[in-house]
Amino acid sequence: MANVKPHPESSPPGESLQEQEALLVRECIRLMGRSLEPDRVIREMLHLLSELLGLNRGRVVMPEPEGGMLAIRHAYGLTRAEIERGRYALGEGVTGRVMSTGETVIVQDIDSEPAYLGRAVSRASLPAETVSFIALPLEVEGRVAGVLGVHRLRNRPRPLASDMAILRTIATLISQVLQVNRLVAERTARLEDENRRLRQALAQSHNTPAMHGIVGRSPLLARALRQLEQVAGSDASVLLLGESGTGKELFAQALHRMSGRAARPFIKVNCAAIPDTLFEAELFGHEKGAFTGAVQARQGRFEQADGGTLFLDEIGDLPLNLQVKLLRVLQEHVIERVGGRREIAVDVRIVAATHHDLQQLVAAGRFRADLFYRLNVIPIQLPALRERAEDIKHLVRHFLDQLNLAHRRKVALLPEAMASLVAYPWPGNIRQLYNVLERVVLLAEAERIDDAAVEYALVTEAQGQPVEVLTRSLAKPQAAPARSAAGSASAIRDWRPVAATEGGEIQAALQAANGNKSRAAQALGLTLRQLNYRISKLNLG
Template sequence: MTDPVLLVEDDISIAVVITTALEDEGLKVVRCDSVAERDRLLACERYSALVTDVVLKDGDGIATLDEVRRQQPHLPVIVVSAQNTLDTAVRASDTGAFEYFPKPFDLDELVRAVTAAIGNADAEARPLDGEGEGALPLVGRSNAMQAVYRMITRVLRNDLTVLILGESGTGKELVAEAIHKLGQRSRGPFVAVNTAAIPADLIESELFGHEKGAFTGAFARHIGKFEQARGGTLFLDEIGDMPMQAQTRLLRALQSGTILRVGGRDEVPIDARIIAATNKDLAPLIETGRFREDLFYRLNVVPIQLPPLRERGDDVDALAGHFLGQAAREGLPRRNLSKEAAALLRVRPWRGNVRELKNFIYRLALLAREEVVDRAAVQALLADEAATASPSAGPAMFDGGNYNDLEGALHRWLAANAPEPGHIYAKAIAAFEKPLLTHMLDTTGGNQLRAARMLGINRNTLRKRLDELGIDPEYFAARVRG
């Protein structure tokens, strides 16, 4: 007969529900409500699985699992917790937990996890190598984010390729950084590449490197991003914008596990985890021949879908508080939100997602007059933004669309976004290119030839970028026609 399941839960109602569900599956359950009683029971009898809460009256259910491992080394552990943070999920994963469930959880899923854990009880448990509490980059306890946290924990102990999907501003790079920081390649470099910000004729050299003399201007060997990420993680952002020729070479690299520098002859082994991300729906790109289907399947080994902020419930409150604290640590005035102000932020659609919310909170911290920001102050700033926003370019980057304020806008953008060293150029280009092109079309009344001449670029290049950025020149031409 199967050994009993040990349930450690100090909430009597939850304990009864779990016990009943497990007993309905034919399992015997022994129940207790403390770390001390858990350890006493483990010393007296063998168990087939342990289901434990985290916050118990006399200790931390995760932090004390070393004693569980000492007494019954191969006992599978299922963690349940109301501390619904990425840190809790990662701690559970690091201690070798078979599964982690945030409260409230799906009871049927919990029962299936316990029975699966018992079936795998002979497998050796992972060692206790967690790093404990730490400042992690993701904020939010909504059900949508819990699904993300659970997916992150499942890829930390392997090198499977991950494809992160989500709207612009949802935090795709933060997820990639979390996987790197918390995973088995954390001691290596994290190399991020915005494939949309690199000219098509340079992207292969940037990714794979080139040999001296490979082309005009190649005066020395250049080590590409794949080799720079050796021992660590290579993050390919905006993969949906990668040119087809580069897609073909990337596919070959992933298939063979090697790269070939431009102009080179010797294959160089890949020693980096690959994480890709896109804010585009790749299915129509595949159907129209703009993205390789075979490359999609190579990248889409483990997909992680990030929810937009509008689907994350009260996470807006937590994020706003987090960004207010972050702004204060960076030298801006310390602010707090009134309940009415926070409620107003919760109902805003935040089309720019977390990035838009962060920028708004930083501006609020700078411009608000009182330490406790009330609803009126939030409404006033929202009204100011609505008045200066361009209907075709999204939130205004230039004050009133004034091109002469570009330098000032850049300084404000850097202050608000604080991009990581090594990523500033690509992120600045990505942030300013669309409003810059929009301004030029507005200035020229939609005349692409004149706009291209003013910018000093080829008209075909301008047309291509307008198409990729979703800017319609006809809108500006129609405005001129009245």
């Protein structure tokens, strides 16, 4: 045996086939999410094949940059000498044949197959029993970019069909890693001037909170932006993950603008907003007479986005029957209109987004695993607003500038008002922050906004939230600052939900103050806005 310790060639007894395969795929996807470095990612994938499934001595063979000879580029379980011996001409041996034909080869017994050369791993280094060799093509953009090869004991509990299925999945994932890195490398070499401008923009980002239209300086946001820039030059599918309201569409638009497709269309499809019966026609278009009301042919979103980017928002809500057709488009780059018989070639980059856990949907049978692997080439996690609280001030100033301009106002926030916004947990994320600020600007009676006005806007914005969320978020642990021109301390009470029993107390205070709301509010320990809000809620007006 060689001085490596391969995994036993049979599966551990009692461990289910499904558990092994699920763990393998899950770990491979996690690797791809952590790094785009092929040396590390592909070697670890081959490691997992060996450790979890007993498919040993995995190697990826690819053409050398000069000369065209095939050489082992990535491997697990092979010695350095074995890797150096693994060189083949195109068409030579099993590996060379797969590279030239693009067809998978299964050698059931390496001892009886003349085409199996045994050049890298000698027969003496392998088990004495019957050993098989499996070689699969690695396809990138319709051409064979390399070969994945593994050894397998012929007599083992796991059926060959199961091993082939998982090997095809791993081959697809490896191909995606190779594709991303090749395209990024080509763009880097071809567009050196553009990259220099990008580096200058990155340097300037330390001095300005906005970049590519995305506002903020937090480390989590910066990491997501770096990932976005790293893959912008490729055509690989990108999956944007995060809670609702975190800015997934803005990220998709930024990715489009940074890509080589920026001059072409950016088309958005909200998968959660289209009825199931209209989905196919919406995505793929329809021919005249395809169904009742189809009085003329119509392009679908794929054709509209040809040459550009198609943003599939809330992809987790895509119906299962459409998932099959979307997968075909991703694989073959052709569509068929509803009612049509001809294939239409499309060149579209897919950017998908979801707030769902797609792996859970796959486990529940609500999302196809093969489509998930296709979309999950580059997953980018967008942080929730509560995870980047240091960005709230930048966002507030940015939105106030926009809203003041749009509504012809000159509203500014006092420091205590800004502190209230920063302290709020923002379950609705950036979208909710924008809505609250718009309400503040529109309802403002003065140019300087205090914390009471912000509190009122938060309460009216969040009426649908559980009371305990509002209580925890808006309660003020410290006494309110001094108020009024006279400088007397104000006994403003902590925020609390409106209770029906307050009606009598409010009416009595108004009567005692002869209808003067300001004096009634002061007597009740409320701001004028808080009092007006309660009068409105309790129908006391």
